[in-house]
Amino acid sequence: MENNTLLINAMPAPTYNWLRMNDATVKVPSDITEGNPMVTRSHEVSVGACSYEEIKDIPGGMGIDMDNYIQKSGADVLKISPGKGQKVTSPVKIDFNFVKDENTVNAVYIDASDDSDVTVIMDYSCVKELSGFAAIQTKVRIGKNARVLLIQIQRLGDKFRFFNDVASRTDDGGSFEEIQLVLSGKETYQGSRTDLYGKGSSLKTDIGYLLRGDEHLDMNYIANHIGRKTLCDIKVDGVLRDEAFKLFRGTIDLRRGAKGAVGNELEDVLLMDDNVINQTIPVILCDEDDVEGNHGATIGRLDDDLLFYMESRGMNKEEVYEMMAKARIDSVVAKIPDEETKSLISKYLEEK
């Protein structure tokens, strides 16, 4: 039963309404249950639960409606909290393997104390035919000089609807790195917001997507530079095939007082079939002069010369396309420091 409407992925600075890129209005189910992920971790790191109240003050990329939806579900928040100075050597893995046609909600909180270091890998998967719905929100608090690497892999079926929201805030010298791969899923809404409060804190985002069929991906990424000398680097690499649709909104907000801040944003999109739709809106808001903001986007097809070269070596066009699509995703996968996760993705891409 779908009787809730959410306004999500709203851009901080909207533009012409006729483009229909400012936000998304979506229906979500009201009959939801808490999902049951499997957590694998070493004994070094503490994993427990907390109430949503504890994370309410960290806003996410999908917006307040998503917060309210998750909170109203009453789901417990899975809390991962590396202690002060703790360097967690092996990644914490959270596997969301959806097995039933049901609607689930989960919240995760990574509370990284000062000087700690942790990698969290979240894997979303299901059998191909499953037509469920899941909404997952991950909130991250990064203490002084702490580092959190969040890796999210989406390997869902082509009937599955998925909402994935990330929220983070950094203290002085804190570093948040996120790697996200969207490899399938009928309809995906994804948001991420990082508030760079602490002096010298940083955000590094790498996103890869490979969409086929009529898959739909709607993204909203926001980096708010609040502290001095904060850095952000958002890199998006994607491939669109068949009749896939993708909308990427990326906002770097260089706020007054963020002296010495640098924000970079770049999207490369490879369009591989003639009925794809690609929408990109890379925004820089700047209220401070002692900053640097750069954004770029390249959207296009395979280079004719490259295609000709490959074909002259005996590959047919379809094989070249497949190879180039995988190569683009591989460039993001290569940044994942966990070999087991890398091979999981490689296997998935080979079978897909």
Place this chain on the structure above:
Amino acid sequence: MAKKERAEVNDIDRSMYDFRYEEKDQDFYKIQEGLTRKIVEEISDKKGDPQWMRDFRLRSLEIYNEKEIPQWGPSIEGLDMSNIVTYVKPKTKMTADWEEVPEDIKNTFEKLGIPQAERKSLAGVGAQYDSELVYHNLQKEVADKGVVYTDIESALHGPYADMIKDHFMHLVPPTDHKFAALHGAVWSGGSFVYVPKGVSVEIPLQSYFRLNAPGAGQFEHTLIIVDEGADLHFIEGCSAPKYNIANLHAGCVELFVGKNARLRYSTIENWSKNMYNLNTKRAIVEEGGTMEWVSGSFGSHVSYLYPMTILQGAHSHMDFTGVTFAGKGQNLDTGAKVVHNAPDTSSYISTRSISKDGGASTYRSSVVINNKAKNAKNSVSCQSLMLDDISRSDTIPAMDVRTQQADVGHEAKIGRISDDAVFYLMSRGISEEEARALIVSGFADSVSKELPLEYAVEMNNLIRLEMVGAIG
């Protein structure tokens, strides 16, 4: 350690535009303030509209009343339509003889350099004062080629009446947005240009719009049709003296560029800082045609200005070069829009914006490449310079690509004057002051080099970038 002072850039010197003559009631007809059906009917009566135009105005008014104010741009809360006088007519007839123009109005345009420019470098000139054209002239040799350049009201009643009816607000329909509907209801003045097939107008035409009445609106309509294989450069200039109450400019420009034709449309906009500039400009380009926009936005309190080009024919092309300078009390939201609707179309957008003294500039654009536009190419480059820490600069570019067979590139940069560039120039023996001045003036150079010499000089006068940086 020696304290490094910030290099300063002076505000645009616009005192040359601020002179004004008090408008005496006996010399001007002013309609009542506000916007009602009665006011629209009265404007229509005054102008002797044909019935279709009267109906069009009234329908536009209904659309205006239904439409919401856009929520995505700068605030226009200070604009109260109930205080705006939508029609101010000087009690004089339009003339082609400069000597017949009333003395005060003539003096105004003399100060702005319009007749001098006409003598030196223009093929024709139109001068609008408040709501009506007061002077319109076209060189005989250009007229002999069949070029039509007249006020739009005359065209509405003359041999080109059907052409006007077939094109008027077809590119920018009143349903487009609230202020397009307002324009449809109360439009007055503006120019009509028709360049016949194969005719090349070698020196530019210019229309100059002067809004002199306090609390008034100017709603001129410019309609240009450049027929197959023809070529035209049209220049639009605008200014107004400063008042303490809001003025409104909601003009509309519709440009039709025929097969293999070329149109360059240059604008130097220097409205006063009490002006709300909510202008709409749009061009449609047929096969092999070229549309070139050169746009300098310096004045107004708030601007919404995004010239749009629809590349309708195969191999058509668009170039947009723009510079925006936002100073104290200004919020200038400018940019460009392009829609690729045909194969092998190409477009290039290059903009520069400068913010200082609390001014806010926004670069806003949209690039739409539809599925039919195979082999379309687009490139966008926008750069913004922040000259102090109380100003603001945003870039909001949108791209919508609906075919695989397209190449789209976008790059944008926001920042202050690069220390490295200053250091480099200083290492070559240039003082810091000079180095900073050089960088800032070079930054806006991309627009001035696209203008005819006389206008480049005017633009440089407008910018008057005076650097007073100090070291130590």
